[in-house]
Amino acid sequence: MSFSDDEEVRRYIGGIFETAFKDEEIGPKLADTGLVLKFAFTEPDSVLIVDMVGQRVHQDAESSSPGATMSMKGETANAYWQGKVNLPFAMARGRITVDGNVADLLKLAPMAKKLYPVYIENLRNDGREDLLV
Amino acid sequence: MTTTQTQRDYDSLPVSSLSFWAATAEERETTFRELREKRPISWHRPLEGSLMPPQQDGIWAVVRNEDIRKVSKEHDIFSSAYGVQQEEVPDEILDAAQSFLGMDPPRHTRLRKLVSAAFTPKQVVKIEEQIKNQATRIVDGLLDAGDCDFVQQVSKKLPMWTIYEMMGLPMQERESAAHAADGMVSWADEEVAAGREPGTVLNDSLVTLLSIGLEFAEHRRAHPADDLMTNLVQAEVDGQRLTDEEIGAFFVLLSVAGNDTTRNTISLATKAFSDFPDQRALLLEDFDGRIGTAIEEFVRWVTPVMTFRRTVVKDVELHGQHISAGEWVVLFYSSGNRDERVFTDPYRFDITRKPNQHVGFGGGGVHFCMGNMLAKTQLRAIFDQLLHRVPDLEVGEPSYLVGNFVRGVKSMPCTIG
Ligand code: HEM
Numbered sequence: 001m002s003f004s005d006d007e008e009v010r011r012y013i014g015g016i017f018e019t020a021f022k023d024e025e026i027g028p029k030l031a032d033t034g035l036v037l038k039f040a041f042t043e044p045d046s047v048l049i050v051d052m053v054g055q056r057v058h059q060d061a062e063s064s065s066p067g068a069t070m071s072m073k074g075e076t077a078n079a080y081w082q083g084k085v086n087l088p089f090a091m092a093r094g095r096i097t098v099d100g101n102v103a104d105l106l107k108l109a110p111m112a113k114k115l116y117p118v119y120i121e122n123l124r125n126d127g128r129e130d131l132l133v
Numbered sequence: 134m135t136t137t138q139t140q141r142d143y144d145s146l147p148v149s150s151l152s153f154w155a156a157t158a159e160e161r162e163t164t165f166r167e168l169r170e171k172r173p174i175s176w177h178r179p180l181e182g183s184l185m186p187p188q189q190d191g192i193w194a195v196v197r198n199e200d201i202r203k204v205s206k207e208h209d210i211f212s213s214a215y216g217v218q219q220e221e222v223p224d225e226i227l228d229a230a231q232s233f234l235g236m237d238p239p240r241h242t243r244l245r246k247l248v249s250a251a252f253t254p255k256q257v258v259k260i261e262e263q264i265k266n267q268a269t270r271i272v273d274g275l276l277d278a279g280d281c282d283f284v285q286q287v288s289k290k291l292p293m294w295t296i297y298e299m300m301g302l303p304m305q306e307r308e309s310a311a312h313a314a315d316g317m318v319s320w321a322d323e324e325v326a327a328g329r330e331p332g333t334v335l336n337d338s339l340v341t342l343l344s345i346g347l348e349f350a351e352h353r354r355a356h357p358a359d360d361l362m363t364n365l366v367q368a369e370v371d372g373q374r375l376t377d378e379e380i381g382a383f384f385v386l387l388s389v390a391g392n393d394t395t396r397n398t399i400s401l402a403t404k405a406f407s408d409f410p411d412q413r414a415l416l417l418e419d420f421d422g423r424i425g426t427a428i429e430e431f432v433r434w435v436t437p438v439m440t441f442r443r444t445v446v447k448d449v450e451l452h453g454q455h456i457s458a459g460e461w462v463v464l465f466y467s468s469g470n471r472d473e474r475v476f477t478d479p480y481r482f483d484i485t486r487k488p489n490q491h492v493g494f495g496g497g498g499v500h501f502c503m504g505n506m507l508a509k510t511q512l513r514a515i516f517d518q519l520l521h522r523v524p525d526l527e528v529g530e531p532s533y534l535v536g537n538f539v540r541g542v543k544s545m546p547c548t549i550g
Contacts, residue, residue: 088229088336089378092343103332107185109223 001131002043002074009046012131013039013077014057016119020111021055023118029111031055035104038066043073068100083116084133141191144168144175148194148465151181154321154537158436158467165468168196174454180537182220183321183331192219192442193454193462198472198492200451201464204443205496211443211462212237213500219440219463219537222335230317230339232382234390238499247368247375248383249503251299251361257506260299261514267294268514272522275549283528283547287519288399289392291511296391296504300384301353301360306345313341314388321536324543339385346384347377361387393539394437395508399515400531400542402431405482406520407528412484417520427484428512433491434482436467437540441495466492467540525550 003009020026030052038061039048049064050057058064072080076095079085087105090096098105123131146164147153153161168175175194179187195204204211214237216227227235233244250256271290278286293311302310316338320331329337353362365380375383406413416423442463445456456462469492471479476486494502502508519526527548534541 086229086378087225088339088343089381091336091340092347092381101330101333102336103184103330106223106226106332106336109225110185110188113224 001133002078003046003131005044006046009041009044009074009077010048010057010059012119012122012128013041013081014048014050015122016081016115017050017057019118019122020115026111026114027055030108033104033107033111035068035108036064036066037104037108038064038069039077040069040071041074041077042071043075046074066100067104068098068102070096070098070105072096078131079133081116081119082133083113141176143178143191144172144194146175147177148463149178149180149192151183151321151535155535157533158439158540161467162471165196165465165471166473168194169468169472169474173197173200174452174456180220184335185221185223185332187221189221189461191461193451193456193460194465195451195462196465196468196472198469198475198490198496201466201469201492202496204451204462204464205492205500206498208237208443208499210445210447210449212446213241213443215444217441217443219442223332226335226339229343229378229382230385230389232379232386234386234500241499243370244379244383245499245503247365247370248361248387251364252503252507254506257510260295261510263298264291264295264510265514265517267291268511268518271515272518275519275523280546280548283403283545284396284400284542285544286547287515288396288403288542291399291515292392292395292508295395295507295511296387299361300349300387301358301362302345302349306349310342310345310388311392313338313345314385314392317342317385317389318393318539319534319536319541322534322543325534342385342388343381346381346388349384350377350380390502391504391507393541394504395511397437397539397541398431398435398508398512400528400545401435401437401540402512402516403519403526403547404528404531404545405431405434407526409482412482413520416484416516420517420520423484424513424516426487426489427516428509429489429491430482430484430486431512432493432508433470433476433486433489435540436470436491436493438493438495438538439467439540440465440537441500464492464496466495469496523549 033052035052037050047059047061048057176191177194178191179189195201213235217235233241268291271287275286293307297307316334319325320334326334350366354366357363368375416427440463442461445458445460448458449456473479475490494505529546531542531545534543
């Protein structure tokens with residue numbers, strides 16, 4: 001299952017970070033990473049820029065210079081944020097490509113793990129059991 | 134499992150700094166000797182790692198031979214399932230790379246069993262002739278090459294050939310797989326990283342190994358042969374075929390464990406023979422009679438795997454020291470292999486040493502090196518060739534890898550006389 005459009009990608013994947021920025025424990029840790037990440041999705045096409053420092057998510061690719069860009073299908077993103085996709089495996093299989101500094105993504109890994117339940121809960125609260133893997 | 138936050142002082146001797154691991158094994162040994170003597174269990178800062186911020190307050194250092202054995206055997210207290218490296222490594226990497234090395238029984242037992250059959254003494258004897266042939270060819274190559282880098286020309290070749298021959302990996306993939314396996318243990322070294330961040334080196338290497346492994350598994354599903362990969366793709370555990378993830382991780386584990394451990398032992402045992410020619414002469418006097426004890430001494434002397442870690446899952450006491458569930462315990466094999474409680478004259482390279490209670494292959498227990506017989510067979514074959522056919526072989530100063538896990542030699546010049 002995947003998202004139906006760009007709006008849903010923004011709402012759910014962007015929503016993960018928006019919730020995380022507000023979290024007392026995770027928010028400051030994300031800011032400390034100093035990272036700007038770009039996600040480029042296909043099926044549906046969508047772009048998200050996650051600015052950890054500015055603590056915001058936006059879609060204006062022109063205005064920022066991300067440290068790394070992760071490209072994947074919407075379906076992969078949905079599974080990834082539920083903890084069902086292993087990054088090195090997905091890269092070996094060509095399901096996720098990373099342009100830029102992978103090391104930065106690895107530093108995010110312990111925090112990303114804490115975000116899986118956040119994402120799953122957001123889906124549940126919205127009655128989107130169809131997206132649960 | 135809970136983590137208890139305890140405020141305690143860190144030991145005054147460092148075992149966690151990058152500079153400690155950039156120093157030589159001999160320099161580190163001065164620290165270990167003092168710890169063994171005065172504080173067999175000591176509390177240290179988390180490793181000054183380069184992959185991600187530490188999530189632990191510190192590590193417990195286990196430095197005596199006897200204690201390393203105890204921890205290794207008590208896997209129900211000292212677990213491998215939370216990672217076995219001294220520094221924090223992202224879970225995603227561990228999941229993709231460790232296979233049964235990073236598991237506890239019963240899962241460990243089930244997965245190890247799938248491959249261990251290929252590593253029993255009986256099976257190893259079957260490929261011994263082939264290993265000997267390879268060793269002969271490698272030394273032919275050395276004699277043709279003349280003075281050269283010993284690591285590239287000799288040490289690297291036999292382990293690479295052996296492990297990939299057993300797996301059945303096509304010849305043209307072997308160099309890239311072995312190179313990627315090196316990257317898995319050498320990301321802390323600036324020269325290897327060449328400007329890349331350590332995490333990038335690690336991840337790139339892992340992704341390369343996984344791609345090769347997965348493609349090869351695919352190939353063996355379609356074209357079965359008489360090799361380890363075919364066994365893996367056809368194997369069932371509890372009625373289920375292995376997943377690609379499990380097979381990929383097997384491939385990574387065997388590539389890493391099978392390559393540079395034996396390679397570094399070959400390099401540094403050769404160095405030891407250059408440094409202590411009397412021991413070379415002694416071995417040559419009765420090669421068949423002495424090579425058995427000599428090989429054990431190579432592994433003790435070199436200790437190519439310097440550390441492994443466990444995570445305590447039940448509160449426990451070690452030497453009167455309370456260790457809480459959740460805390461990390463690091464086994465310093467290098468220290469255990471110089472322990473004066475166990476070895477007379479520990480700083481002497483003695484090819485007739487007996488008994489030799491080294492912990493170079495681990496301290497016993499369920500994770501004890503699965504490839505130990507295979508490694509010994511290779512060491513015997515290559516030294517038989519080297520000592521008999523290149524009697525004037527001399528090596529220069531090794532260039533050591535920086536890192537806290539394997540004692541690696543990147544290059545080492547040699548002259549063949
Ligand atoms: C001189 C060469 C070698 C040395 C010093 C060495 C050392 C070690 C050590 C210290 C361990 C961990 C033991 C423990 O945790 O208790 C280990 C495990 C292992 N070794 Fe070796 N090793 C060598 C060669 C090999 C070779 C050639 C292979 C072939 C594939 C191999 C395969 C393995 C595997 C699969 C494990 C994991 C076992 C488990 O977790 O159950 N090793 N080795």
